[in-house]
Amino acid sequence: MSAPTNAVLDGAALVDATGVAITVDGVGPAVHGVDLRLAAGEMVGLVGESGCGKSLTAFSLLGLLPAGVRAAGELRFAGTAYDLAAPDTLRPLRGRDVAMVSQDPLTALNPVSRIDHQLGDVMRTHLDLSRAQRRARVLELLERVGIPSPRRVARAYPFELSGGMRQRVLIAMAISCRPRLLIADEPTTALDTTVQAQIMELLGGLVRDEGLAMLLITHDLGLVAQHCSRVCVMYAGEIVEHGAVRAVLDRPRHPYARALIECLASRDTGVARLATIEGTVPPVGAAIEGCRFAARCHYADHRCSVTRPRLTATGDGGLVACLRSEEIADE
Amino acid sequence: MSDTLLRVEGVSKAFPIRGGGALHALREVDLEIKPGEAVGLIGESGSGKSTLGRIVVGLERATSGRVHFDGQETSGLPARRRRTIQRDIQMVFQDSRASMNPRLRIHQIVAEPLRTHGLDASRGTVIDLLQRVGLGERFADLYPHQLSGGQRQRAAIARAVSVRPKLIVADEPVSALDISVQAQVLNLLKSLAQEYGTAFLFISHDLGVVKFFCDRVSVLYLGRVLEDGAAAPLLAGPSHPYTRALASAAPSVRLDDQRPRIVLSGELPSPENPPSGCCFHPRCPESLGDVCATVEPGRSQTPAGTARCHLLESVRT
Secondary structure, eight states, X not given: OOOOOXXXXXXXXXXXXXXXXXXXXXXXXXXXXXEEEEOTTOEEEEEOOTTSSHHHHHHHHHXXXXXXXXXXXXXXXXXXXXXXXXXXXXXXXXXXXXEXXXXXXXXXXXXXXXXXXXXXXXXXXXXXOOHHHHHHHHHHHHHHTTOSOHHHHHTOOGGGSOHHHXXXXXXXXXXXXXXXXXXXXXXXXXXXXHHHHHHHHHHHHHXXXXXXXXXXXXXXXXXXXXXXXXXXXXXXXXXXXXXXXXXXXXXXXXXXXXXXXXXXHGGGTTOSSOOOOOSOOOOTTOOOSSOTTGGGOTTOOTTTTTSOXXXXXXXXXXXXXXXXXXXXXXX | OOSOSEEEEEEEEEEEOTTSOEEEXXXXXXXXXXXXXXXXXXXXXXXXXXXXHHHHHTSSOOSEEEEEETTEEOTTOOHHHHHHHHHHEEEEOXXXXXXXXXXXXXHHHHHHHHHHTTOOOOHHHHHHHHHHTTOOGGGTTSOGGGSOHHHHHHHHHHHHHTTOOSEEEEESTTTTSOHHHHHHHHHHHHXXXXXXXXXXXXXXXXXXXXXXXXXXXXXXXXXXXXXXXXXXXXXHXXXXXXXXXXXXXXXXXXXXXXXXXXXOOSOOOOTTSOOSSSTTGGGOXXXXXXXXXXXXXXXXXXXXXXXXOHHHHXXXX
């Protein structure tokens, strides 16, 4: 196999988050020391099922965790270190170098303010532009995100736009201050299939043409297969596998990643029963000594319930957190 | 007794709009389901797929056209005669939380249809049903909000199968669930379908789910069936440009199934004012021009079934 194996970045990364740990007050730890690295011009997928901590991880990088949720860890952004435990220190990055596109564009927009005002507000906060320059940039941005009649949409209220158009507006807002990292949290989940394709095309273009680094948070492995170069699979607050997309999808090393992919792939193969993952995700804050997936894992043996596996390099440049990954690789 | 369980013939549905005009949710839709057969209804929002489901269960009345169930026309039936049909057709909704009374316990919710139709609604029967859908007795006394999404959908399925319906209309039954939970619920539905011989009208926007679950499939766009036929060949090799675009936008995780990406321009036109000719022509990447914009295409044979597209007509002649 001679596929590109730059799964783990060497050299300088634009974004280097290490030891991201998140605790929910009164419940317990939800994310247990996650590392994420992104280079300019690449889209990296962060996948996992609900409750795995993927959105919390993203919000922690923006310093936008809800009250009662605390983060620890370090973010190095373009060479400067930020302490995730002190979210205020992230303010200069937020909205400017690091921007976000969320799942629900209706609640992310102010319902009583016209689109041009909302876009203009963001730029007034971060950029030193005259009123005329801002007005021109609003139209330029709306055009950039593929809105057919920018002048009309600029004067519209959010409710007058379709879901796809609102998501485009949100993307325009996110890129208005020329960010270098865009965090897209399930950006197409609320959209129709053909509109999803349009939005992913737009986001992919920003990465390709303008060199943005993008973290795509999604539960949809198909989208990851189509658009990302690397993928991190999260389970119960940990990254359990990381690697080049094709390597992970074609030869998943971690039993959870393997089972998840099998759930989807078995739909296409004309089987009588789909592959499933029995059991449920352990609740946030559960005290588990060994591997968090062990209770649901076909391959688990006596070691798995006592020893916590660490992310270890695989042969093809990926990382996997499983004690038995080498033994089960050839099965 | 015919070999067709459900026959939808030329069904149209128009919702009047305040201030004049109408929203054409369905336009001359034909659909057939044989006993025990699973038919998928694919479409995006505004395609009319949920409206058709509601007409089939009797929550909505067609503006024109006919619906036959089990050899009987249901459209004009008096309420008293609808009783047996109501028992024979059950529904599973996407949002199990909204479809359950939050103040009732799970065993009361599952017993409701049994009680309505004067059947044995004892606790023992209900617990048997709960066990059949993979929920133990301990769930019987819980309230809906105490269950996870997957567990609640299992309870909704227990409620639907309790009266042994001949047809279940399932409207996006797994869309709100995680992938691994989707697989569990789909397996459950399939084994129940086989065990009881239940037919399904399976409404979904997810082609992968339909491919697994359904024998045949109809693709709706702006209230029109653009393509229908046997599920596996249709989804593997769609004949209509719209189905092709849908299939390419729902990528598979498998390497051997990475199709060329087709990104349609524009968004779904308003069903208040559907485009002339072929309703898909303004977004069609393969439009032939005038003929598509003015003439409504008829049905052409395809390898999997039929499709409405001028491209296929020109191939034929």
